[in-house]
Amino acid sequence: MFDKGKVLGGLAIFLCLGTFPLWYIAAQGKAAYPPDPVIYPGSEQCVESTEYMSKYHMQLLQQWRDQAVRQGDRVYIASDNKTYDISLTGTCLKCHPNKAEFCDRCHTYNDVSPNCYNCHNIPPQPAEVLGGTK
């Protein structure tokens, strides 16, 4: 092999960069604890099912925003025909007041930065509820 040092050095750099997530995760040692959002006590039932909410809450919130802000219609009829007041502070945050333990856990894990709080106020946070993993 010609230029053995340079070629093997280059390949070593390539392999290090290519397997970067492996040793980064090993060095950080936090991968074994995926996030677990804390449901505030007494608020187990959301406007839709838990599976639906965990997957589609962002679309629902967008629909709510358009309906409330653009059409002035603040009534949401859920799939089980219950009606809810469309309001982030009045409805969502009433049951999920713990932003750091509820919203942020998955958002930080998946590195998504929703811009709800660009306009909305973050209400005073309740004391941390123990439960779930960080």
Next chain:
Amino acid sequence: MNNAVKILYPLAAVTILVLLPLLTLLGPSAEFVFAVIIPCLALAAFFSGFIYRVVRWAQSPVPFNIPSVGGQEKSLPWIKDDKIESPGNNWAVTWRMFLEIFFFRSLFRNSRADLVAGQRLVYGGSRWLWLGGLAFHWSLFIIIFRHLRFFTEPVFPPATWLTNLDSLFQFSLATLFLTDFIILISLTYLFFRRVVSPQVKYISLASDYLALLLILGVVISGVLMRSIFKVDVDAVKRLAISMITFKPAVDSNIGLPFYIHLMLVSTLIAYFPFSKMMHAPGILFSPTRNMKNDSRAVRHINPWNHPVRVHTYEEYEDEFRKPMMAAGIPVEKKQ
């Protein structure tokens, strides 16, 4: 291969690849194959094939000193030399290589010749390929770097910074990535360049279209998955992290669009070492780019030269000194 077939075959191949993940609807074991086994095989093919080809290249001798230059070589002190166009030392070579890799410098000088009014031959710059290629490669790099958010926990901070920079613009409530737009536009241009221009179409091969269509498939499936046919992004990250920690666990809620994206990506990286995409390491192995133009100062030895027995003048004189001196022929050494 005629022109239609060399586009249609790759198109058919990519279509099959898009349809294959429908098998994940069969159940968890099929999902495991598409989520874990195929990507792992693809990664193995990528790394082993990549290293194999690089080692093979490194074993090839370079017989001649053949840097491609466009300027004055370093010679006498009062003749001004061009350090970048005719690099004479390792620093200049490195600098020229850097500009080539990061900014496609030589492609910037691409020119075309046209007959104006059917008579006059006119040369001009032709930089659309440079612009399209640069936009595509940089977007691809930023997009791959953004994907680190799925493979690192806690998320690698530079990936977040780059994501924030890339999502300066917002579309509705969802984030809109500039690079998603740029890569779609540039890839479309790069594809249609090979379809519209008769000359470029003539020299294009099926493999050229396959690479473009595969990457287009990856990009389109990724953009659609993000904005229209949404998948459970949390399940995707959990899958990625579970694979990196060697405890693969597939969440059955991920969604079909993800499997289509993953299948296309797996094919792309498995195909990488066998394809023209190996230009990525190949640029570093191009003798016309990685050699110094110092042939006047240093003799380049051809490594496959057979050792030649030569008879130097000194040896000749040693052999015939006495008869030469006797005949009155001048000699260098009297003894």
